[in-house]
Amino acid sequence: MTTTEVSRSIDARGMPCPGPLMTLIGAIREGQVGDVIEVLSSDEGSRTDIPAWINKAAHELVEVVQEDGFARFVVRKAR
Amino acid sequence: MPARIVVLGGGVGGTLAANLLSKELGRDARITVVDPTGMHVYQPGYLYVALGQANGRWLARDERTLLRRDVQLAVERAVRIHPEAGTVQLERGGNLEWDFLVIATGARLVPDQIPGLVEGAYEFYSLEGAQRLREELRRFRGGRIHIGVSGIPYKCPPAPVEFTLMLEEYLRERGIRDRSQVTLLSPLNRAFTIESASKLVQPIMEERGIGLTTFFNVEEIDPSARVITSLEGEKVESDLMIIVPPHRGQTVVTDSGLGDVSGWLPTDKLSLQVEGYERVFAIGDATNLPISKSGSTAHFEAPVVANRIASLIRGTAPKANYPGQVMCFLETGNGKATALRFDYEHPPVPPHPARIWHLAKWMFNRLYWETVPKGRIPEWAPMVRSKR
Numbered sequence: 001m002t003t004t005e006v007s008r009s010i011d012a013r014g015m016p017c018p019g020p021l022m023t024l025i026g027a028i029r030e031g032q033v034g035d036v037i038e039v040l041s042s043d044e045g046s047r048t049d050i051p052a053w054i055n056k057a058a059h060e061l062v063e064v065v066q067e068d069g070f071a072r073f074v075v076r077k078a079r
Numbered sequence: 080m081p082a083r084i085v086v087l088g089g090g091v092g093g094t095l096a097a098n099l100l101s102k103e104l105g106r107d108a109r110i111t112v113v114d115p116t117g118m119h120v121y122q123p124g125y126l127y128v129a130l131g132q133a134n135g136r137w138l139a140r141d142e143r144t145l146l147r148r149d150v151q152l153a154v155e156r157a158v159r160i161h162p163e164a165g166t167v168q169l170e171r172g173g174n175l176e177w178d179f180l181v182i183a184t185g186a187r188l189v190p191d192q193i194p195g196l197v198e199g200a201y202e203f204y205s206l207e208g209a210q211r212l213r214e215e216l217r218r219f220r221g222g223r224i225h226i227g228v229s230g231i232p233y234k235c236p237p238a239p240v241e242f243t244l245m246l247e248e249y250l251r252e253r254g255i256r257d258r259s260q261v262t263l264l265s266p267l268n269r270a271f272t273i274e275s276a277s278k279l280v281q282p283i284m285e286e287r288g289i290g291l292t293t294f295f296n297v298e299e300i301d302p303s304a305r306v307i308t309s310l311e312g313e314k315v316e317s318d319l320m321i322i323v324p325p326h327r328g329q330t331v332v333t334d335s336g337l338g339d340v341s342g343w344l345p346t347d348k349l350s351l352q353v354e355g356y357e358r359v360f361a362i363g364d365a366t367n368l369p370i371s372k373s374g375s376t377a378h379f380e381a382p383v384v385a386n387r388i389a390s391l392i393r394g395t396a397p398k399a400n401y402p403g404q405v406m407c408f409l410e411t412g413n414g415k416a417t418a419l420r421f422d423y424e425h426p427p428v429p430p431h432p433a434r435i436w437h438l439a440k441w442m443f444n445r446l447y448w449e450t451v452p453k454g455r456i457p458e459w460a461p462m463v464r465s466k467r
Binding site: 015017018019021022025026028029049052053056057058 | 230
């Protein structure tokens with residue numbers, strides 16, 4: 001479990017690629033600097049796509065937690 | 080008393096659903112299509128208008144000529160949907176009462192959401208935009224061209240890639256290719272939303288010297304400095320910016336409190352019922368479904384909605400489900416194209432670009448008016464009819 005306070009949680013489970021990433025990008029667009037966004041994704045492609053995008057966009061990947069059948073990505077909007 | 084069915088929107092989905100319902104139910108239903116313009120527009124044609132390969136007249140027809148005689152057409156703007164009362168409020172006053180409602184209102188472009196987009200960029204997602212771009216391309220004598228997207232979802236996911244490949248060919252034919260740089264700005268880490276299609280088009284782009292900048296979600300345009308800034312913090316200088324504007328659901332949906340934050344209707348992916356309402360269905364771009372916003376999607380959804388409404392009127396259990404079926408062509412330039420056919424469970428396996436697919440698309444474009452809206456799927460297109 002994450003200890004960071006989550007500002008917005010997105011349940012993108014069942015959404016095919018690139019849905020979870022694009023939903024995260026939308027949330028980052030709408031959010032404020034410092035917001036922590038959590039994305040739940042069951043899509044395998046998210047494991048590479050989401051960290052790669054966060055790296056390019058210079059936000060912070062707080063943690064990735066593998067749950068039963070999906071992964072939880074916790075992201076902080078850094079700029 | 081006949082069932083009252085109101086269809087909002089006279090695009091592919093609305094027109095086809097109304098015609099199929101009329102065919103199926105005859106006098107058992109009174110069907111009204113409500114459309115603010117009364118004109119049916121074949122939007123895949125914008126691409127050809129922008130590149131000077133077609134004129135705008137070919138793309139629009141009077142909706143009345145596409146509807147069966149017993150379907151009524153109200154050229155009116157719907158301003159509010161009252162699902163509990165079973166009514167739709169019209170802009171010029173009055174309410175339409177319905178027993179079943181089909182919402183096929185499509186998407187709207189909201190270019191003003193991106194600073195500088197209206198002043199600094201061109202697009203081919205509206206007839207006016209495509210005509211303006213055509214004039215600008217005629218004046219173009221060389222320089223840096225960028226094609227980008229300012230948010231997902233947008234209509235016809237292959238269109239930016241398709242336009243890029245066709246534009247490269249256009250520049251060669253004009254003899255100004257060597258003075259031009261063409262770059263696709265992709266919101267993802269590949270050229271196209273679907274991975275298998277990306278694997279097919281990226282080598283073609285490379286072979287033709289087309290640049291690809293990945294993870295570039297257009298955030299802002301500076302028209303005077305001619306700079307595009309991405310959400311990811313990257314900046315590119317450009318002489319011609321061709322950017323797909325952001326899309327949202329229609330205001331009638333948001334004003335009625337039925338859409339999500341972007342105005343898309345929460346829709347059951349199989350039954351196509353709007354969540355929470357047994358007698359309200361959604362088709363095409365208006366839904367929040369995780370599938371392409373395209374005419375093809377609406378084309379395959381309309382029969383499901385028509386079948387379900389007919390079953391409910393007849394008191395039988397509705398059986399038709401939408402499997403997420405989509406089929407579209409992707410022009411790759413040089414007189415070739417490929418085809419994308421997929422559903423919720425099966426990603427596309429596009430064939431290698433060939434002339435046959437280009438000809439199939441050409442034929443489809445010409446046969447559209449006599450086939451798709453009227454529910455006559457061309458017999459020559461077994462790939463459209465077949466089920467996986």
